[in-house]
Amino acid sequence: MNIFRFAGDMTHLASVLVLLLKIHTIKSCAGVSLKTQELYAIVFATRYLDLFTTFISIYNTTLKLIFLGSSFSIVWYIRHHKTVRRSYDKQHDTFRHLFLVIPCLLLALVINDKFTFKEVMWTFSIYLEAVAILPQLVLLQRTRNIDNLTGQYVFLLGAYRAFYILNWIYRYFTEPYYIHSWITWISGLVQTLLYADFFYYYFQSWKNNSKLELPA
Numbered sequence: 077m078n079i080f081r082f083a084g085d086m087t088h089l090a091s092v093l094v095l096l097l098k099i100h101t102i103k104s105c106a107g108v109s110l111k112t113q114e115l116y117a118i119v120f121a122t123r124y125l126d127l128f129t130t131f132i133s134i135y136n137t138t139l140k141l142i143f144l145g146s147s148f149s150i151v152w153y154i155r156h157h158k159t160v161r162r163s164y165d166k167q168h169d170t171f172r173h174l175f176l177v178i179p180c181l182l183l184a185l186v187i188n189d190k191f192t193f194k195e196v197m198w199t200f201s202i203y204l205e206a207v208a209i210l211p212q213l214v215l216l217q218r219t220r221n222i223d224n225l226t227g228q229y230v231f232l233l234g235a236y237r238a239f240y241i242l243n244w245i246y247r248y249f250t251e252p253y254y255i256h257s258w259i260t261w262i263s264g265l266v267q268t269l270l271y272a273d274f275f276y277y278y279f280q281s282w283k284n285n286s287k288l289e290l291p292a
Contacts, residue, residue: 080246084239085139091232092146098225099153104163107219107226110154111173111211117147118177119208123201125194168218171211180204189257199259206263209233209270213290216274222288231278234271237264 099105124140131137153160184200212230216222241264247254274290281288 078243078246078250080239080243084236084243087232087239088236089139089142091229091236092143094225094229094232095150096146098223098229099150099157099160102225103157103159105154105160106163106165107216107223108150108154108164108229109169109171109212109215110151110164110166111169111171112208112215113147113150113154115173115176115204115208115211117151119201119205120144120147122197122204125197165215165219169211169215171214173211176207176210177204180207187259189259202260202263206267207270209267213270213274217290220289220291222290224288227278227281227288230271230274234268234275237267237271240264241268 095108099108120140120143124144127137127140127144154164155161180203181200183203184196188196188199209230216226216230241261244256244261244264248256277290278288280286
């Protein structure tokens with residue numbers, strides 16, 4: 077554990093808490109992409125298959141349970157909660173996320189570190205997480221109406237991955253026997269680059285003390 081890994085975990089956790097705060101307190105999911113939330117639920121379900129077979133630490137297990145539980149809870153809220161579901165912008169959240177799932181699965185079957193079921197599923201989750209934010213970004217570009225909590229949620233998600241890249245770099249230079257899959261490095265870099273445009277406009281709105289808007 078180092079400061080970058082801890083910061084990544086905490087920003088990831090904070091992003092989930094911000095989204096749950098919006099949904100549970102305000103009873104609104106306006107500006108939130110159900111497609112992205114469903115992709116994250118798939119990501120965590122396929123990544124944490126070792127949850128009940130391999131114990132690393134209480135910290136590790138707790139975070140896995142939080143991310144699994146929260147992702148499926150958010151999907152349930154948007155789909156089934158009698159109040160929250162009314163604010164879901166189905167008209168603009170039309171990104172066909174199946175076009176992300178299938179290519180990522182096929183790529184995981186072809187390019188992986190070890191051809192076993194758990195390893196392929198883990199690799200699939202890495203590929204899918206790299207692009208899971210796309211439906212959310214497309215929704216924000218279409219609506220251009222981004223409230224503070226939604227903006228903070230997306231920013232924290234991007235910051236989480238950026239901190240993880242710093243964590244990998246730090247470990248590469250400080251741990252002599254550190255080995256990390258190039259699959260994770262490339263996927264993490266792609267995921268961070270997808271946020272570049274959003275980060276630019278986020279910091280512009282913060283600097284100018286203005287409402288966050290993305291270009292159409």
